[in-house]
Amino acid sequence: MEELGRVDLRGLQDPGSPGWEEARAAVAASMLAHGCVLVVAGVPAPELRDALFGRVLPDLFVLPRDVKLRNAPGPPPNTGYFCHGVQESARINHADDADSLRAFADLLWPDAAGDKPLFCEAVAAAEREMQRLDGLVVRMVLESLGLPAERVVAAPPLADANRIVRLSHYAARPGPAADDGGGVLSMAAHYDYSFITVLMQHDVEGLEVLARDGRWVAVPPERDTCAVIAGELLTVMTNGRVPACLHRVRTPSGRERFLALMSTLPAGTSVVVGPLNELVDGAHPRLYRPVDYAAYARFKYSDDGRELGNRTLEAFCGVVNKEGAGDNDGVEVEQQGIVAAG
Ligand SMILES: O=C(O)CCC(=O)C(=O)O
Numbered sequence: 205m206e207e208l209g210r211v212d213l214r215g216l217q218d219p220g221s222p223g224w225e226e227a228r229a230a231v232a233a234s235m236l237a238h239g240c241v242l243v244v245a246g247v248p249a250p251e252l253r254d255a256l257f258g259r260v261l262p263d264l265f266v267l268p269r270d271v272k273l274r275n276a277p278g279p280p281p282n283t284g285y286f287c288h289g290v291q292e293s294a295r296i297n298h299a300d301d302a303d304s305l306r307a308f309a310d311l312l313w314p315d316a317a318g319d320k321p322l323f324c325e326a327v328a329a330a331e332r333e334m335q336r337l338d339g340l341v342v343r344m345v346l347e348s349l350g351l352p353a354e355r356v357v358a359a360p361p362l363a364d365a366n367r368i369v370r371l372s373h374y375a376a377r378p379g380p381a382a383d384d385g386g387g388v389l390s391m392a393a394h395y396d397y398s399f400i401t402v403l404m405q406h407d408v409e410g411l412e413v414l415a416r417d418g419r420w421v422a423v424p425p426e427r428d429t430c431a432v433i434a435g436e437l438l439t440v441m442t443n444g445r446v447p448a449c450l451h452r453v454r455t456p457s458g459r460e461r462f463l464a465l466m467s468t469l470p471a472g473t474s475v476v477v478g479p480l481n482e483l484v485d486g487a488h489p490r491l492y493r494p495v496d497y498a499a500y501a502r503f504k505y506s507d508d509g510r511e512l513g514n515r516t517l518e519a520f521c522g523v524v525n526k527e528g529a530g531d532n533d534g535v536e537v538e539q540q541g542i543v544a545a546g
Protein backbone atom coordinates (compact mmCIF):
# COMPACT_ATOMS: atom_id res chain seq x y z
CA MET A 205 0.00 0.00 0.00
CA GLU A 206 1.51 3.22 -1.11
CA GLU A 207 1.07 6.01 1.41
CA LEU A 208 0.58 9.68 0.70
CA GLY A 209 3.83 11.49 1.41
CA ARG A 210 3.99 13.66 4.52
CA VAL A 211 6.96 15.98 4.24
CA ASP A 212 8.27 18.58 6.67
CA LEU A 213 8.87 21.82 4.75
CA ARG A 214 9.37 24.05 7.79
CA GLY A 215 12.21 26.44 7.22
CA LEU A 216 12.93 25.16 3.72
CA GLN A 217 13.43 28.03 1.28
CA ASP A 218 15.53 27.29 -1.77
CA PRO A 219 17.41 24.58 -3.56
CA GLY A 220 20.59 24.17 -1.65
CA SER A 221 19.00 24.60 1.78
CA PRO A 222 19.88 21.67 4.01
CA GLY A 223 17.39 18.87 3.48
CA TRP A 224 16.24 20.11 0.05
CA GLU A 225 17.09 16.95 -1.85
CA GLU A 226 15.44 14.53 0.58
CA ALA A 227 12.35 16.72 0.76
CA ARG A 228 12.26 17.02 -3.02
CA ALA A 229 12.44 13.26 -3.48
CA ALA A 230 9.59 12.66 -1.02
CA VAL A 231 7.41 15.46 -2.42
CA ALA A 232 7.96 14.39 -6.03
CA ALA A 233 7.32 10.70 -5.27
CA SER A 234 3.96 11.48 -3.67
CA MET A 235 2.93 14.03 -6.31
CA LEU A 236 3.84 11.75 -9.19
CA ALA A 237 1.98 8.83 -7.62
CA HIS A 238 -1.11 10.49 -6.15
CA GLY A 239 -1.14 14.13 -7.29
CA CYS A 240 -1.09 14.98 -3.60
CA VAL A 241 1.36 15.50 -0.78
CA LEU A 242 0.82 16.52 2.83
CA VAL A 243 3.25 19.15 4.01
CA VAL A 244 4.07 20.22 7.50
CA ALA A 245 4.23 23.99 7.52
CA GLY A 246 3.95 25.40 11.00
CA VAL A 247 3.08 28.96 10.00
CA PRO A 248 1.07 31.21 9.93
CA ALA A 249 1.57 31.88 13.60
CA PRO A 250 -0.94 29.91 15.72
CA GLU A 251 -2.69 33.08 16.87
CA LEU A 252 -3.35 34.19 13.28
CA ARG A 253 -4.54 30.76 12.28
CA ASP A 254 -6.85 30.70 15.31
CA ALA A 255 -8.08 34.18 14.41
CA LEU A 256 -8.73 33.09 10.83
CA PHE A 257 -10.76 30.03 11.74
CA GLY A 258 -12.19 31.22 15.04
CA ARG A 259 -13.24 34.76 14.10
CA VAL A 260 -12.61 35.86 10.53
CA LEU A 261 -14.38 32.99 8.78
CA PRO A 262 -17.34 32.81 11.21
CA ASP A 263 -17.77 36.62 10.90
CA LEU A 264 -17.74 36.37 7.12
CA PHE A 265 -20.21 33.54 6.72
CA VAL A 266 -22.68 34.86 9.28
CA LEU A 267 -23.30 37.85 6.98
CA PRO A 268 -26.63 37.91 5.14
CA ARG A 269 -26.66 36.16 1.80
CA ASP A 270 -27.23 39.36 -0.18
CA VAL A 271 -24.11 40.87 1.40
CA LYS A 272 -22.01 37.79 0.56
CA LEU A 273 -23.34 37.99 -2.99
CA ARG A 274 -21.65 41.38 -3.41
CA ASN A 275 -18.67 39.12 -4.15
CA ALA A 276 -20.55 38.52 -7.36
CA PRO A 277 -20.15 35.27 -9.23
CA GLY A 278 -19.43 35.53 -12.94
CA PRO A 279 -19.13 32.85 -15.59
CA PRO A 280 -16.36 30.33 -14.85
CA PRO A 281 -13.51 30.84 -14.19
CA ASN A 282 -14.70 33.95 -12.34
CA THR A 283 -16.77 32.37 -9.62
CA GLY A 284 -17.28 34.72 -6.69
CA TYR A 285 -19.55 33.68 -3.83
CA PHE A 286 -21.44 30.44 -4.31
CA CYS A 287 -23.56 28.18 -2.18
CA HIS A 288 -24.16 24.54 -2.97
CA GLY A 289 -25.72 22.15 -0.48
CA VAL A 290 -24.02 22.59 2.88
CA GLN A 291 -21.03 24.33 1.29
CA GLU A 292 -20.66 28.05 0.69
CA SER A 293 -17.50 29.62 -0.60
CA ALA A 294 -16.16 33.11 -1.28
CA ARG A 295 -13.36 33.72 -3.77
CA ILE A 296 -10.77 36.48 -3.70
CA ASN A 297 -8.73 36.99 -6.87
CA HIS A 298 -5.10 38.09 -6.65
CA ALA A 299 -5.17 37.45 -2.93
CA ASP A 300 -1.40 37.94 -2.74
CA ASP A 301 -2.05 41.65 -3.26
CA ALA A 302 -2.98 43.57 -0.10
CA ASP A 303 -5.23 45.88 -2.15
CA SER A 304 -7.35 42.92 -3.28
CA LEU A 305 -7.88 41.79 0.29
CA ARG A 306 -8.73 45.31 1.36
CA ALA A 307 -11.19 45.72 -1.54
CA PHE A 308 -12.86 42.43 -0.62
CA ALA A 309 -13.20 43.50 3.03
CA ASP A 310 -14.56 46.91 1.99
CA LEU A 311 -17.12 45.22 -0.22
CA LEU A 312 -18.51 43.10 2.60
CA TRP A 313 -18.10 45.58 5.43
CA PRO A 314 -18.43 48.99 3.75
CA ASP A 315 -18.84 50.90 7.00
CA ALA A 316 -16.80 50.48 10.12
CA ALA A 317 -18.45 47.15 10.95
CA GLY A 318 -16.32 44.04 10.90
CA ASP A 319 -12.71 43.75 11.93
CA LYS A 320 -11.21 44.52 8.51
CA PRO A 321 -7.59 44.81 9.66
CA LEU A 322 -7.83 41.38 11.29
CA PHE A 323 -9.48 39.95 8.18
CA CYS A 324 -6.70 41.31 5.96
CA GLU A 325 -3.89 40.26 8.29
CA ALA A 326 -5.14 36.73 8.88
CA VAL A 327 -6.00 36.01 5.24
CA ALA A 328 -2.72 37.52 4.04
CA ALA A 329 -0.73 35.38 6.46
CA ALA A 330 -2.51 32.21 5.36
CA GLU A 331 -2.13 33.13 1.68
CA ARG A 332 1.60 33.81 2.07
CA GLU A 333 2.18 30.45 3.65
CA MET A 334 0.07 28.54 1.14
CA GLN A 335 1.83 30.37 -1.71
CA ARG A 336 5.19 29.39 -0.25
CA LEU A 337 4.15 25.75 -0.08
CA ASP A 338 2.72 25.82 -3.61
CA GLY A 339 5.97 27.32 -4.91
CA LEU A 340 8.13 24.75 -3.14
CA VAL A 341 6.08 21.81 -4.36
CA VAL A 342 5.93 22.96 -8.01
CA ARG A 343 9.61 23.66 -7.95
CA MET A 344 10.49 20.29 -6.48
CA VAL A 345 8.27 18.46 -8.96
CA LEU A 346 9.67 20.26 -12.02
CA GLU A 347 13.24 19.84 -10.79
CA SER A 348 12.68 16.16 -10.28
CA LEU A 349 11.36 15.90 -13.85
CA GLY A 350 14.68 17.29 -15.03
CA LEU A 351 13.64 20.81 -16.01
CA PRO A 352 16.60 23.20 -15.94
CA ALA A 353 16.55 25.76 -13.14
CA GLU A 354 15.82 28.73 -15.38
CA ARG A 355 12.78 26.97 -16.86
CA VAL A 356 11.56 25.96 -13.43
CA VAL A 357 11.45 29.51 -12.13
CA ALA A 358 9.82 30.73 -15.36
CA ALA A 359 7.09 28.07 -15.23
CA PRO A 360 3.63 29.62 -15.10
CA PRO A 361 2.60 28.71 -11.57
CA LEU A 362 5.80 30.21 -10.23
CA ALA A 363 6.26 33.18 -12.51
CA ASP A 364 2.96 34.84 -13.16
CA ALA A 365 -0.24 33.57 -11.65
CA ASN A 366 -3.57 34.61 -10.26
CA ARG A 367 -3.31 33.35 -6.71
CA ILE A 368 -6.86 33.02 -5.56
CA VAL A 369 -7.99 32.35 -2.04
CA ARG A 370 -11.28 30.60 -1.44
CA LEU A 371 -12.77 30.68 2.03
CA SER A 372 -15.37 28.00 2.63
CA HIS A 373 -17.96 27.12 5.22
CA TYR A 374 -19.76 23.81 5.58
CA ALA A 375 -22.91 23.92 7.68
CA ALA A 376 -23.31 21.36 10.46
CA ARG A 377 -25.34 18.26 9.70
CA PRO A 378 -27.09 17.82 13.00
CA GLY A 379 -28.22 14.59 14.56
CA PRO A 380 -27.26 10.97 14.21
CA ALA A 381 -28.01 11.11 10.47
CA ALA A 382 -24.86 13.19 9.99
CA ASP A 383 -23.34 10.27 8.22
CA ASP A 384 -24.78 6.98 7.07
CA GLY A 385 -21.47 5.21 7.55
CA GLY A 386 -19.94 6.22 4.29
CA GLY A 387 -22.06 8.04 1.81
CA VAL A 388 -22.89 11.59 2.83
CA LEU A 389 -20.66 13.99 0.95
CA SER A 390 -20.38 17.70 1.66
CA MET A 391 -18.68 18.16 -1.69
CA ALA A 392 -18.70 15.58 -4.47
CA ALA A 393 -15.50 14.09 -5.87
CA HIS A 394 -13.90 16.47 -8.36
CA TYR A 395 -10.67 17.72 -9.86
CA ASP A 396 -9.67 21.37 -9.51
CA TYR A 397 -8.77 23.04 -12.81
CA SER A 398 -5.94 25.00 -11.16
CA PHE A 399 -2.23 24.24 -11.42
CA ILE A 400 -2.05 23.57 -7.70
CA THR A 401 -4.38 23.93 -4.76
CA VAL A 402 -3.17 24.16 -1.17
CA LEU A 403 -5.80 23.30 1.44
CA MET A 404 -5.67 24.48 5.03
CA GLN A 405 -8.10 22.60 7.27
CA HIS A 406 -8.72 23.35 10.92
CA ASP A 407 -9.90 20.98 13.63
CA VAL A 408 -12.85 19.45 11.75
CA GLU A 409 -12.27 16.57 9.37
CA GLY A 410 -13.47 16.53 5.77
CA LEU A 411 -10.88 16.36 3.01
CA GLU A 412 -10.45 12.98 1.33
CA VAL A 413 -8.19 12.25 -1.64
CA LEU A 414 -8.15 9.29 -3.96
CA ALA A 415 -4.82 7.49 -3.73
CA ARG A 416 -3.30 5.73 -6.72
CA ASP A 417 -4.47 2.32 -5.52
CA GLY A 418 -8.08 3.49 -5.58
CA ARG A 419 -8.56 3.99 -1.84
CA TRP A 420 -10.11 7.17 -0.45
CA VAL A 421 -7.68 8.54 2.12
CA ALA A 422 -8.93 10.94 4.80
CA VAL A 423 -6.53 13.84 5.34
CA PRO A 424 -6.58 14.62 9.07
CA PRO A 425 -7.14 18.28 9.96
CA GLU A 426 -3.82 18.93 11.68
CA ARG A 427 -3.05 22.51 12.54
CA ASP A 428 0.51 22.48 11.24
CA THR A 429 -0.23 20.59 8.01
CA CYS A 430 -1.60 21.54 4.61
CA ALA A 431 -2.55 19.27 1.74
CA VAL A 432 -1.09 20.23 -1.62
CA ILE A 433 -2.96 18.78 -4.57
CA ALA A 434 -2.40 18.89 -8.31
CA GLY A 435 -5.07 20.47 -10.47
CA GLU A 436 -5.77 19.63 -14.08
CA LEU A 437 -3.54 22.38 -15.48
CA LEU A 438 -0.52 20.80 -13.80
CA THR A 439 -1.39 17.52 -15.48
CA VAL A 440 -1.48 19.30 -18.85
CA MET A 441 1.72 21.24 -18.17
CA THR A 442 3.60 18.10 -17.11
CA ASN A 443 2.16 16.11 -20.04
CA GLY A 444 0.41 13.72 -17.68
CA ARG A 445 3.37 13.01 -15.37
CA VAL A 446 1.58 14.53 -12.38
CA PRO A 447 -1.96 13.17 -12.13
CA ALA A 448 -4.64 15.61 -11.04
CA CYS A 449 -5.91 14.67 -7.61
CA LEU A 450 -9.52 13.51 -7.30
CA HIS A 451 -10.81 14.77 -3.96
CA ARG A 452 -14.06 15.18 -2.03
CA VAL A 453 -15.36 16.32 1.33
CA ARG A 454 -16.96 14.04 3.90
CA THR A 455 -17.44 14.96 7.55
CA PRO A 456 -18.71 11.94 9.51
CA SER A 457 -18.89 13.97 12.75
CA GLY A 458 -21.41 16.30 11.07
CA ARG A 459 -19.71 19.33 12.67
CA GLU A 460 -19.63 22.77 11.15
CA ARG A 461 -16.40 23.21 9.24
CA PHE A 462 -14.29 26.03 7.79
CA LEU A 463 -11.56 25.79 5.19
CA ALA A 464 -9.09 28.14 3.52
CA LEU A 465 -7.53 27.24 0.22
CA MET A 466 -5.23 28.89 -2.26
CA SER A 467 -5.23 27.92 -5.93
CA THR A 468 -2.82 29.05 -8.61
CA LEU A 469 -4.46 29.89 -11.91
CA PRO A 470 -2.98 31.48 -15.02
CA ALA A 471 -2.59 35.23 -14.66
CA GLY A 472 -5.04 36.24 -17.40
CA THR A 473 -8.27 34.75 -18.62
CA SER A 474 -7.05 34.41 -22.24
CA VAL A 475 -4.17 32.14 -21.48
CA VAL A 476 -3.30 28.87 -23.18
CA VAL A 477 -1.50 26.17 -21.23
CA GLY A 478 0.22 23.26 -22.96
CA PRO A 479 2.70 20.54 -22.04
CA LEU A 480 6.22 21.81 -21.43
CA ASN A 481 8.28 20.97 -24.50
CA GLU A 482 10.92 19.15 -22.44
CA LEU A 483 8.28 16.71 -21.25
CA VAL A 484 7.21 15.64 -24.75
CA ASP A 485 9.46 13.16 -26.55
CA GLY A 486 9.45 9.74 -28.13
CA ALA A 487 9.09 8.01 -24.79
CA HIS A 488 6.43 10.49 -23.64
CA PRO A 489 4.07 11.28 -26.49
CA ARG A 490 2.03 14.43 -26.24
CA LEU A 491 -1.10 13.64 -24.22
CA TYR A 492 -2.77 17.06 -24.26
CA ARG A 493 -3.32 19.81 -26.76
CA PRO A 494 -2.72 23.33 -25.48
CA VAL A 495 -5.82 24.45 -23.64
CA ASP A 496 -7.38 27.88 -23.24
CA TYR A 497 -8.03 27.53 -19.56
CA ALA A 498 -10.97 29.93 -19.32
CA ALA A 499 -12.70 28.13 -22.18
CA TYR A 500 -11.95 24.87 -20.41
CA ALA A 501 -13.44 26.15 -17.14
CA ARG A 502 -16.61 27.21 -18.97
CA PHE A 503 -16.83 23.79 -20.61
CA LYS A 504 -16.25 21.95 -17.32
CA TYR A 505 -19.24 23.69 -15.74
CA SER A 506 -21.49 23.63 -18.83
CA ASP A 507 -24.31 21.12 -19.24
CA ASP A 508 -22.15 19.05 -21.60
CA GLY A 509 -19.26 19.15 -19.17
CA ARG A 510 -21.39 18.18 -16.20
CA GLU A 511 -22.63 15.18 -18.12
CA LEU A 512 -19.05 14.02 -18.53
CA GLY A 513 -18.49 14.18 -14.77
CA ASN A 514 -14.78 14.01 -14.00
CA ARG A 515 -13.71 13.17 -17.56
CA THR A 516 -13.84 16.72 -18.93
CA LEU A 517 -10.10 17.25 -19.34
CA GLU A 518 -9.61 14.26 -21.64
CA ALA A 519 -12.71 15.22 -23.61
CA PHE A 520 -11.63 18.85 -24.00
CA CYS A 521 -7.95 18.58 -24.81
CA GLY A 522 -6.79 14.96 -24.57
CA VAL A 523 -4.91 13.70 -27.61
CA VAL A 524 -7.16 10.90 -28.79
CA ASN A 525 -4.92 9.20 -31.30
CA LYS A 526 -1.95 8.28 -29.15
CA GLU A 527 -0.15 6.79 -32.17
CA GLY A 528 2.02 9.29 -33.93
CA ALA A 529 1.46 11.78 -31.15
CA GLY A 530 5.13 11.93 -30.29
CA ASP A 531 5.74 15.25 -31.94
CA ASN A 532 3.98 18.51 -31.30
CA ASP A 533 1.01 17.65 -33.51
CA GLY A 534 1.91 20.66 -35.56
CA VAL A 535 1.09 22.93 -32.66
CA GLU A 536 3.68 25.53 -31.77
CA VAL A 537 3.88 25.74 -28.03
CA GLU A 538 5.73 28.63 -26.57
CA GLN A 539 8.79 27.75 -24.50
CA GLN A 540 7.17 28.28 -21.15
CA GLY A 541 4.22 26.12 -22.10
CA ILE A 542 1.97 29.12 -21.73
CA VAL A 543 1.10 31.81 -24.22
CA ALA A 544 -1.33 34.67 -24.23
CA ALA A 545 -4.05 33.78 -26.67
CA GLY A 546 -4.60 37.35 -27.69
O1 LIG B 1 -13.10 21.47 1.93
C1 LIG B 1 -12.15 20.82 1.48
O2 LIG B 1 -11.38 20.20 2.21
C2 LIG B 1 -11.91 20.75 -0.02
C3 LIG B 1 -12.60 21.83 -0.80
C4 LIG B 1 -12.41 21.71 -2.27
O3 LIG B 1 -11.93 20.74 -2.76
C5 LIG B 1 -12.79 22.82 -3.14
O4 LIG B 1 -13.43 23.77 -2.65
O5 LIG B 1 -12.47 22.76 -4.35
Ligand SMILES: [Fe+2]
Pocket residue numbers: 394395396401451
Ligand atom coordinates in the same frame (compact mmCIF):
# COMPACT_ATOMS: atom_id res chain seq x y z
FE1 LIG C 1 -11.38 21.07 -4.87
